[in-house]
Amino acid sequence: MRWLKFGIIIVLFFGAVYTVSMIFVEEKKNFTIEKEINYPIEKVFPQFNNLQNFTRWNSFFTDNKNLSLQYFTPYEGEGSAMSFRDRKDEDIYGDIFIRYENPEHTLKYQLFEGRKNTPYQIDLKFISENDKTKIIWYFHTPKQSFIKRSLNLISENFWVNNIDKSMKNLYHVLENKVDKETQLESLKFDSLIVEQQDSQLLMGINVTTKNIKDALFKNIVINHNKVMNYVKMDLGKKDDEYGEPILITDADNYKDKEVSYFYGVPVSKKETITDNNFSFRTLNSSRYYVIFYKGNYDGRVKAIQQLLTKAKHDTLRIGDLQQTFLEEPTTDNKTVMKLSLPVYK
Structure with a gap:
């Protein structure tokens, strides 16, 4: 009986600590991530406004081999959309939409995950700098209930790691693509x-x-x-x-x-x-x-x-x-x- 009382006190103590600490955690979170890639904007932008291209290098999708992806017309630009679903875990699914596009300047994504009705708002800004492209990601996380508000403490780290891995993947994709374009330019056509x-x-x-x-x-x-x-x-x-x-x-x-x-x-x-x-x-x-x-x-x-x-x-x-x-x-x-x-x- 004594141990039961002691256990209840411990649970109440940590519950009180969590409640007090969560008062200081925002119900949603905004943060910015900046990256630069050594390829011109005309090469980089199509990898973002075409969701079929996007899923080939973004580690959110490439790291999960069980994901089933479905794309919807139009396949690129404003109005395009896709859905994803884990074939083994029924709780992992969602949808991505491109809500706005200013070619080679701006994109606005919405990401819905699982049963959540409020999406992630992800705005991207592209800045051309000679033969390089700066990409600025603006994240606006969905509102979390008081019980789940602690997730906002780890969400930024998750997306930073995701983008770090994704940009490395994108670099290799563009490297192969540019090499292929160079080879095509050197071909001699119509000669046997x-x-x-x-x-x-x-x-x-x-x-x-x-x-x-x-x-x-x-x-x-x-x-x-x-x-x-x-x-x-x-x-x-x-x-x-x-x-x-x-x-x-x-x-x-x-x-x-x-x-x-x-x-x-x-x-x-x-x-x-x-x-x-x-x-x-x-x-x-x-x-x-x-x-x-x-x-x-x-x-x-x-x-x-x-x-x-x-x-x-x-x-x-x-x-x-x-x-x-x-x-x-x-x-x-x-x-x-x-x-x-x-x-x-």
Whole structure:
């Protein structure tokens, strides 16, 4: 009985201490974090106003492999939105909205977590400084009840650590992106070259669609998004864990009314696939006739004909044509691609 009384006194004591201390803790908290990154603002801003880009480097999302992400149109700028949910912990879920955008100057996010009705307000300001960009984060935390007010004591540390890790991730993303852009600028387009290419393992999807007007390219964009979402969200692959997307098809089927193709990305090894729509395909090491092409997708036909003519002139057998998208296909129908035709004696 004595120990019970002693326990009650201890609980009441600490409860009183907590109550008194929480009187001096604000029900919500505002703080500012400043960061600088060594890339120009035109490279940095698209990583923030496009939520699909944002989730690829922000450690709030990359550190949790169980998160399922869903994006909503428009996919960038004011009005865009996304939701996240932990597949193993039903208490971890939320939504992010971009409420305002002043391109290359300002963004305003709202972050709703779990059952909370009051969001985090996160305002970002971008300042161009030569070839660098200063990013200022203004955080306004949601109001906390008196019982949960102690969370405001740790919220700033959480976001500081999150942004420190995220900015390192962003630097590596931009480093790879800029390197790729430099390589693309040095390419010589529309000239036929010969390459020996190593074998590759692709994970992707088999498709059959009509080849009329823009229907084929629109179908490619749709299936590109399907493959990338599965690779990133379901398989949890980061940008450096898969290669550039490749479309495999008969070399001369551009003349057909219906086209069948395989669309996939190179991966390092086979792993369990839970969706029967996806499968693996191996590309064997071979000698290739190659042309780099830039322009509308329909314009690739001339380059394909050039490859076929060269193979016929050299009396060589051919395999399936590989179309590697060096820039991901988008709805504007502009492509940068590598057309590779395997040839054999």
